[in-house]
Amino acid sequence: MRYVNSGVRGFWRVKNFAFILVFMTFTGSWASTVDSVGQHDDHQTVGGHEEEGLTTSNMSSSILHHISDAHEWHFFSVGETHVSLPLPVILYSEEYGLDIFFSNKFDHHTHTYKNYKEEHGHIILIDDAGAPVMEAHLLDLSITKNVASMLLAFIIMVGLFTSVAKAYKKRPGQAPKGLQSFMEPLILFVRDDIARPNMGHHYARFTPYLLSLFFFIWINNLLGLLPGAANVTGNIAVTMVLALLSLIITNVNGNKSYWMHILWPPGIPFAVKFILIPVELISILSKPFALMIRLFANMTAGHIIIMSILSLIFLFSENGTNAGAGFGVSFASVPFAIFLYVLELLVAAIQAFIFTMLTALFIGQAMPEEHH
Amino acid sequence: MSNLLEKKKMELLTPALGLFFWTLLVFLIIVFMLKKLAWKPILSAIKDREDSIEEALQTAAKARSEMNQLQASIADAKKEAAAERERIMKEAGEMKLAILSQAKKDAQAEAGRIVDDAREAIQKEKAAAMSDIKSQVAALSLEIAEKVLVKKFENRTEQEALVQEYLKTISI
Numbered sequence: 076m077r078y079v080n081s082g083v084r085g086f087w088r089v090k091n092f093a094f095i096l097v098f099m100t101f102t103g104s105w106a107s108t109v110d111s112v113g114q115h116d117d118h119q120t121v122g123g124h125e126e127e128g129l130t131t132s133n134m135s136s137s138i139l140h141h142i143s144d145a146h147e148w149h150f151f152s153v154g155e156t157h158v159s160l161p162l163p164v165i166l167y168s169e170e171y172g173l174d175i176f177f178s179n180k181f182d183h184h185t186h187t188y189k190n191y192k193e194e195h196g197h198i199i200l201i202d203d204a205g206a207p208v209m210e211a212h213l214l215d216l217s218i219t220k221n222v223a224s225m226l227l228a229f230i231i232m233v234g235l236f237t238s239v240a241k242a243y244k245k246r247p248g249q250a251p252k253g254l255q256s257f258m259e260p261l262i263l264f265v266r267d268d269i270a271r272p273n274m275g276h277h278y279a280r281f282t283p284y285l286l287s288l289f290f291f292i293w294i295n296n297l298l299g300l301l302p303g304a305a306n307v308t309g310n311i312a313v314t315m316v317l318a319l320l321s322l323i324i325t326n327v328n329g330n331k332s333y334w335m336h337i338l339w340p341p342g343i344p345f346a347v348k349f350i351l352i353p354v355e356l357i358s359i360l361s362k363p364f365a366l367m368i369r370l371f372a373n374m375t376a377g378h379i380i381i382m383s384i385l386s387l388i389f390l391f392s393e394n395g396t397n398a399g400a401g402f403g404v405s406f407a408s409v410p411f412a413i414f415l416y417v418l419e420l421l422v423a424a425i426q427a428f429i430f431t432m433l434t435a436l437f438i439g440q441a442m443p444e445e446h447h
Numbered sequence: 448m449s450n451l452l453e454k455k456k457m458e459l460l461t462p463a464l465g466l467f468f469w470t471l472l473v474f475l476i477i478v479f480m481l482k483k484l485a486w487k488p489i490l491s492a493i494k495d496r497e498d499s500i501e502e503a504l505q506t507a508a509k510a511r512s513e514m515n516q517l518q519a520s521i522a523d524a525k526k527e528a529a530a531e532r533e534r535i536m537k538e539a540g541e542m543k544l545a546i547l548s549q550a551k552k553d554a555q556a557e558a559g560r561i562v563d564d565a566r567e568a569i570q571k572e573k574a575a576a577m578s579d580i581k582s583q584v585a586a587l588s589l590e591i592a593e594k595v596l597v598k599k600f601e602n603r604t605e606q607e608a609l610v611q612e613y614l615k616t617i618s619i
Binding site for chain 1 (some may be wrong): 474
């Protein structure tokens with residue numbers, strides 16, 4: 076037991092250091108993002124009113140830009156030099172067929188390539204004159220920043236858990252060691268505190284899915300907290316997939332008693348049944364809908380709050396003209412942002428837990444024990 | 448500008464088809480791959496270990512109860528042995544007493560017999576001796592009487608002195 080504790084302590088020491096490092100780069104990266112997006116938006120306001128520097132409006136838009144999906148992975152900008160990773164763009168349209176190219180093909184000023192135009196993270200079709208083709212349907216299956224981050228999570232998960240599985244095979248029946256001893260309590264937590272209490276004797280069938288779900292959400296949440304990283308679990312398409320799978324698994328495994336309670340609730344006056352049935356039918360959808368919104372909103376809100384707090388520094392400095400004010404505000408902003416960042420680490424785990432817990436609960440409720 | 452902001456806000460709440468597709472694909476691959484490569488071996492290894500620990504605990508408990516039973520039976524055996532010993536000792540004591548008393552009785556009887564025999568022998572010897580004495584006395588008497596009769600016819604006084612002399616020589 077002693078060596079496990081010392082191992083965990085060592086892990087946290089390293090983690091603390093890594094956290095400070097990450098936070099420092101995060102702050103720096105955000106500053107450069109605000110800067111670049113501010114300029115970027117200035118360029119976009121063509122032929123209209125010139126907006127000088129940063130305002131609350133373009134600050135909001137740059138925050139939204141930061142948490143939105145993108146076709147390239149932008150790390151930071153120094154002046155006019157943007158350090159970013161180009162990602163594959165995969166497009167399909169009836170007019171032009173399948174087109175695959177890297178996102179750095181888009182022209183830096185016009186944001187166009189061939190008949191495609193990148194507009195605020197979206198790709199649209201344009202005609203030869205450069206005007207958007209409104210009625211065209213363009214299927215965008217690009218490896219976006221979120222997809223790339225998800226693939227990173229995929230690699231981490233497969234690497235991590237196959238190596239842990241190997242450790243179990245290598246030392247059967249023995250006490251866990253190293254990484255294995257770090258992961259085992261988490262695996263046991265999912266099995267004994269999420270799956271078992273909610274699903275009774277059915278738990279063994281769903282534990283593998285719940286483990287994948289829990290670690291997928293958690294690892295993506297944590298990756299999203301890294302500087303310049305994608306906000307994967309804060310994207311509604313991602314949470315929609317996870318919620319949809321919860322919906323499908325719940326209803327596919329629903330037993331007779333579950334469907335009876337929805338379609339013909341027992342022990343209820345005849346007239347009341349007609350009120351209850353629609354309510355129950357709605358609840359089939361509302362439960363996973365709540366799952367989808369909860370994860371999305373929690374992760375997105377965390378990112379928005381941290382960035383808003385840090386943006387105060389740049390707003391108060393009035394685009395560098397009042398550096399003293401910005402410096403002063405940073406004394407309040409930075410500790411508060413650090414506090415929120417630590418809170419977000421907690422939220423990352425809690426939201427993974429809640430999503431998995433509720434999925435387990437819904438599946439468990441769909442297969443109640445038959446009482447006669 | 449505010450138009451752009453509104454658009455971005457709406458985008459935030461609109462699921463993108465591409466991301467939806469990729470998420471579904473990646474997540475399903477993760478679910479199936481990890482189920483096969485990680486969760487099944489890990490969970491079964493954990494289960495096996497838990498079972499073996501459970502079994503070891505049960506075996507230990509069983510061994511303990513068996514040991515307790517064994518100890519109880521040993522104590523019982525000890526108690527029984529002690530009782531047996533007691534009984535044997537008692538029996539032995541009784542037997543000793545019985546043998547002793549029997550031996551005493553036998554010895555007494557034997558002693559009695561020996562004494563009786565001795566007495567009988569003595570009586571016999573005595574009787575034999577008496578009859579011997581009697582016959583000797585008779586013979587002596589006859590001798591004396593003979594001598595006396597011989598002397599009587601010579602001298603009375605001498606005869607008497609002779610009787611006296613003979614009498615002195617006779618010692619019974």
